[in-house]
Amino acid sequence: MLTKKTLIQNVILLAAASMIGCSGPGPKQETISLTVVDGYPTQSLWVREFIDYYIPEVDKRLAATGNHQIKWNQAWGGQIVKTRNVLPGIQKGLGDIGVVTTVFHQDKVPIQAIAYVTPFVTTDPELVARTVDQIAEKFPEMREAWEKYDQVYLTNMVVLDSYQLFSKEPINGLSDLEGLKINGAGTNLRYLQGLGSAGVAGSLVTYFQNINTGVVDAAMLWPEAAISFKMHEVAPYMLQADMGTVNSKAITVNKRAWNKLPAEVQQVLSETAIDYRDHVAKLAVSKGIESLRLYQDNGGKISVMSTEERDQWAKNMLNIAKEWADGLEEKGLPGHEILKFYMDTMRANGQKISRHWDRE
Structure with a gap:
């Protein structure tokens, strides 16, 4: 015969089991x-x-x-x-x-080009x-x-930290760019206008082969990518022009x-x-x-462009930022307002700006 204490314990156990049974398994992970x-x-x-x-x-x-x-x-x-x-x-x-x-x-998502059209800024x-x-x-x-x-x-x-110029032969300044064929990815090809060099459209995966086969003499890319794609094997010279990120x-x-x-x-x-x-x-x-060091460790040689020549490069360019902003305005987009916002932010953060693209 069950005692009163045992009976109470059994009731509690049955109640607990019932609650567990009713709750069922937890929600299934999707x-x-x-x-x-x-x-x-x-x-x-x-x-x-x-x-x-x-x-x-x-x-x-x-x-x-x-x-x-x-x-x-x-x-x-x-x-x-x-x-x-x-x-x-x-x-x-x-x-x-x-x-x-x-x-x-940039024809489809043109606002994304803001930093490309404002080189030599940051x-x-x-x-x-x-x-x-x-x-x-x-x-x-x-x-x-x-x-x-x-x-x-x-x-x-x-x-990337900044575009630089990687070449088959040494480039020490602006005058050395004359007559060269240079790979770029798009808008940055316009950085070459007025320098006497020819911009050739390409992409990171084609630069090595293009320089190796003589299609181009140089390419605009950044040190980390130069190491990742072993550019030092075909372009052992780098001009540190700091065109910008x-x-x-x-x-x-x-x-x-x-x-x-x-x-x-x-x-x-x-x-x-x-x-x-x-x-x-x-x-x-x-x-x-780190890549600058690795580039040199692998035999690459680096020339640093002077601040004066860098500024001159920027000032000699067409104002591609203004052209870009004008083009957006023609499409009903606030191009000049966006350009000013971007440049104001760069100025507020103390960047070494070679050209104030929005103030011309």
């Missing part, structure tokens, strides 16, 4: 598949850091709540889209998220990256440009894919993108310094 794309290979700084920083950081933040996890399908180095086709590739849904090289698409990657995202917040026209191509803009990226990348998400994502995932992707932006900008500085 797995979301995302395809990430870029045409550049994994030795590119921003691709390497997307793999080593962005993806693990997103995974860690989602794991903190346990509601969602992402299955990443990574397609780098042209597996799905080539370097110039990331924007249309994401638009078509060939990738869900990716790194767009914006210099190739070599601070973090400052440029922050300022461009401030422009995206202050001027909605920047995000709206991406929406026309079915993409959601998360952030811009600055992956630029926001050459953007992280975007296919709009249809974005709208299907839970709010928590959208938030994590967005917030981590900003941290990734700052992380890469800091690396651009440290890698740039």
Whole structure:
């Protein structure tokens, strides 16, 4: 016969078991598949850091709540889209998220070109990256440009400390540029106007071969990329002209894919993108310094352009910033206001500006 104490204990146990049974298993974690794309290979700084920083950081933040996890399908180095086709590739849904090289698409997302049209202003990657995202917040026209191509803009990226000139033969000053064929990625080809040299369109993945085969004599790129792509083997001379840093990348998400994502995932992707932006900008500085040493260790020789010649280079150029702003105004966009905001920010942060592009 059960005692009163035993009876009470059994009732408590049955009640607890009942509650556990009613609650059932916890909510199932949702797995979301995302395809990430870029045409550049994994030795590119921003691709390497997307793999080593962005993806693990997103995974860690989602794991903190346990509601969602992402299955990443990574397609780098042209597996799905080539370097110039990331924007249309994401638009078509060939990738869900990716790194767009914006210099190739200045006709489609022209506001992204702000740092390209203001050379010889700053070599601070973090400052440029922050300022461009401030422009995206202050001027909605920047995000709206991406929406026309079915993409959601998360952030811009600055992956280089400053453009320099790498060549097959020594270049010590402006006069040595006359008669040379020089590779560039887009708007920076206009930096060469009036110098007697010919700009030849190319991209980071073609510069080595173009110099090696004599298609060009030199290329405009940055020290970290020069080391990553072994440019010292074909271009053992560098002219440190400090043409400036630029926001050459953007992280975007296919709009249809974005709208299907839970709010928590959208938030994590967005917030981590900003941290990734700052992380890469800091690396651009440290890698740039280290790469100058490695370039010399590998036999490269560096000539430093004088401040006077650098200033003269800037002053001899056409005012491409004003042309750019005028072009935006013709499209109904606040080009001159954006240019002034950018230059005001550079001045407020004490940059060594060779030419005040907005004051002419």
